Amino acid sequence: MFGLNAITNKRMLNNVFEDIDNEAFNRIATEISQQYQQTGSIGMFIDSKALWYELINRNFHSSRLLFSPNSPKPREPGPFTQDGPPEKHMQNEVMPPPDDFGKPPSFEQAPEFDPSTEFNEPANFADMREPPPRNKPMADDFIPFEKRLSLLDAKGEILIAGNTETEVVNEQEITHNGVVVAVLQLHANRSHVSALTQHYLNTQINISLWTAGIDLLIALLFSYLLARHFTNPISQLKKGAKALAEREFETQITVNSSDEFATLADDFNRIATELRRFESQQSQWIMDISHELRTPLTILEGELEAINDGIIEPNQKAISSLQEEVALLSRLVNDLHKVSSLDRHSFNYHMEAIDFNALVALQAHKYAFKFQSKKITLNATLSEQTVMVLADQNRITQVLQNILENNLRYTDEQQKVWLDLTVSKHHVFLSIEDSGPGVPDEALEKLFDRLYRTDSSRNRKTGGFGLGLAICQTIVEAHHGKINATKSRLGGLCITLKLPLAEAH
Numbered sequence: 001m002f003g004l005n006a007i008t009n010k011r012m013l014n015n016v017f018e019d020i021d022n023e024a025f026n027r028i029a030t031e032i033s034q035q036y037q038q039t040g041s042i043g044m045f046i047d048s049k050a051l052w053y054e055l056i057n058r059n060f061h062s063s064r065l066l067f068s069p070n071s072p073k074p075r076e077p078g079p080f081t082q083d084g085p086p087e088k089h090m091q092n093e094v095m096p097p098p099d100d101f102g103k104p105p106s107f108e109q110a111p112e113f114d115p116s117t118e119f120n121e122p123a124n125f126a127d128m129r130e131p132p133p134r135n136k137p138m139a140d141d142f143i144p145f146e147k148r149l150s151l152l153d154a155k156g157e158i159l160i161a162g163n164t165e166t167e168v169v170n171e172q173e174i175t176h177n178g179v180v181v182a183v184l185q186l187h188a189n190r191s192h193v194s195a196l197t198q199h200y201l202n203t204q205i206n207i208s209l210w211t212a213g214i215d216l217l218i219a220l221l222f223s224y225l226l227a228r229h230f231t232n233p234i235s236q237l238k239k240g241a242k243a244l245a246e247r248e249f250e251t252q253i254t255v256n257s258s259d260e261f262a263t264l265a266d267d268f269n270r271i272a273t274e275l276r277r278f279e280s281q282q283s284q285w286i287m288d289i290s291h292e293l294r295t296p297l298t299i300l301e302g303e304l305e306a307i308n309d310g311i312i313e314p315n316q317k318a319i320s321s322l323q324e325e326v327a328l329l330s331r332l333v334n335d336l337h338k339v340s341s342l343d344r345h346s347f348n349y350h351m352e353a354i355d356f357n358a359l360v361a362l363q364a365h366k367y368a369f370k371f372q373s374k375k376i377t378l379n380a381t382l383s384e385q386t387v388m389v390l391a392d393q394n395r396i397t398q399v400l401q402n403i404l405e406n407n408l409r410y411t412d413e414q415q416k417v418w419l420d421l422t423v424s425k426h427h428v429f430l431s432i433e434d435s436g437p438g439v440p441d442e443a444l445e446k447l448f449d450r451l452y453r454t455d456s457s458r459n460r461k462t463g464g465f466g467l468g469l470a471i472c473q474t475i476v477e478a479h480h481g482k483i484n485a486t487k488s489r490l491g492g493l494c495i496t497l498k499l500p501l502a503e504a505h
Contacts, residue, residue: 002208002212006201006204006205009200009201009204010201013200013201018169020060021145021169021170021186022170022186024056024059024060024145025149025170025172025184025186026172027059028055028056028059028149028184029172029174029184031055031059032045032055032151032174032182032184033174033175033176036174036176036181036182037176040176042151042159042174042181042182045151045160046151046159046160052146052160053146056145056146056149057146060145060146143163143166143187143189146162147162147163148162148163148166148186148187148188148189149162149184149185149186149187150162150164150184150185150187151182151183151184151185152182152183152184152185153181153182153183154179154180154181154182154183156183159182162185162187163187164187165187166187166188166189167187167188168185168186168187168188169186169187169188170185170186171183171184171185171186172184229257230261232255233255233257233261233264233265234261236253236254236255236265237253237264237265237268239253240252240253240268240272241268244271244272244275247279249272249273249275249276249279250272250276251272252269252272253265253268253269281449289336292332293329293332296325296326296328296329296332297329299321299325300322300325300326300329303318303321303322303325304322335467335468335471336467349392349395349478349479350392350394351390351391351392352390352391352392352393353388353389353390353502354388354389354390354391354393354396355386355387355388356387356388356389356391356396356421356428356430356499357382357383357385357386357387357421357428358386359393359396359397359400360380360382360400360419360421360430361380361382363397363400363401363404364378364380364419367404367408370408371407371408371417374408374411374413375413375414376407376408376411376413376414376415376416376417377415377416377417378416378417378419379416379417379418379419380418380419380420380421381418381419381420381421382419382421383421383422383423385423387421387423387428387501388501388502388503389428389479389499389500389501389502390479390500390502391479391499392475392479395475395478395479396475396479396499398471398472398475399471399472399475399476399483399497402468402469402471402472403432403468403469403472403495403497404417404432405468406468406469406495407432407434410434410437411434411435411436411492412436412437415434415435415436415492416434416435416490417432417433417434417435418431418432418433418434418490419431419432420433423501426500426501427498427499427500427501428498428499428501429496429497429498430496430497430499431494431495431496431497432494432495432496432497433488433489433490433492433493433494433495434488434490434492434493435488435490435491435492436488436490436491436492437492438487438488438491438492438493439485439493441487444485444486444487445485447469447485448469448470448472448473448483448485449470469483469485469495476497476498476499479499479500480499480500481497481498481499481500482497482498483495483496483497483498484496
């Protein structure tokens with residue numbers, strides 16, 4: 001950007017300085033022409049360097065004013081006479097600055113002409129008093145504007161000699177009644193790049209370098225602060241990940257920001273919380289499995305020792321008791337195998353469109369006799385139309401059977417069980433309610449935990465192992481559905497099953 005800016009400024013400034021030179025040149029040519037029209041001579045410029053410099057300086061200054069948006073438009077010059085410029089014209093005019101032309105000339109009296117100077121003899125201002133040398137970098141290639149002007153007569157003879165070493169960049173004829181009486185020429189500087197332009201660019205480079213240095217320091221400061229803003233959360237996440245790898249699941253990190261790092265920190269904390277909860281559940285699950293296995297194994301061990309010691313005779317009654325404990329162990333192992341194999345990430349479900357309404361009606365009909373034998377009333381409110389869902393029929397049947405088995409097992413006699421099926425735009429809802437006894441409020445959220453039972457001391461021969469609802473939850477979630485437990489309107493427990501309709505897929 002700095003390079004492009006330098007190139008652009010160089011071209012722009014060269015154009016500006018060329019425009020100023022050309023504008024001043026045109027003004028000088030116009031004024032020389034006007035003086036010739038009014039006086040019939042331009043000898044005053046040839047004979048007096050003061051008048052010539054005054055003409056150049058005034059018009060050059062006026063040209064610069066044209067490029068200043070806040071400066072007033074310069075006044076048009078009045079005619080010269082052999083006695084010098086008009087008094088009113090010279091008022092408030094800018095004289096040549098001392099560092100350009102020396103002490104400004106005085107026009108209080110007419111200039112004295114050198115009698116030895118002829119009209120057609122060129123006036124070489126190079127022999128006159130020179131302005132003081134300029135400061136570098138403009139001293140080498142810079143040629144002042146007044147020294148680049150040359151005035152020639154109609155035959156091309158030099159009347160006022162400027163620097164003629166460089167090429168002519170502008171030329172204008174002075175005419176009178178269509179006849180060329182003089183020619184004004186403007187020569188180029190020695191370098192194609194104006195010294196003023198180069199001086200400006202050098203100054204700009206110095207300023208830019210200082211600015212770049214200050215900006216670099218500021219950028220380093222903000223980069224350091226920004227780097228700390230990024231590295232501190234990353235460092236905390238790194239330490240937290242290392243702590244999790246060492247099974248320190250109570251690890252939590254804090255990021256005081258509102259950006260993606262804060263979101264990442266929240267996700268990390270949730271992962272740590274879930275891992276801590278999973279580890280706790282895993283430990284509890286192992287303890288529960290050990291407890292469930294210990295009881296029948298203890299009974300088996302005790303009865304076998306009693307038979308071996310002769311305390312109990314190995315008759316049909318003893319063998320039946322042993323078979324019951326073995327069956328209990330077999331059922332527990334089978335349930336545990338179901339829980340592990342029904343995980344939706346490792347078990348393949350055979351999805352197909354089935355009529356969920358008809359499936360519920362079929363299971364209600366099959367269990368009607370079992371409920372009736374226990375003196376429990378089973379009612380069902382179903383849909384009159386088909387309700388198609390995309391599901392594995394065997395697994396959904398298993399869910400319905402597990403829930404109805406729980407109702408049959410834990411609902412008291414002379415109570416009711418009610419099945420209510422409703423359909424929304426995208427889902428089907430099945431509520432299975434009983435009239436009691438219910439479960440405590442604090443147990444509702446734990447009913448779907450594996451091996452959880454509201455009554456840990458209940459008879460294992462009539463009760464379950466707390467795996468039925470866990471199996472149901474695994475199957476339902478594999479079907480993109482939901483299952484939850486709430487208080488029943490009948491006073492007991494309500495299990496609600498939600499499945500998406502087939503067209504919702």
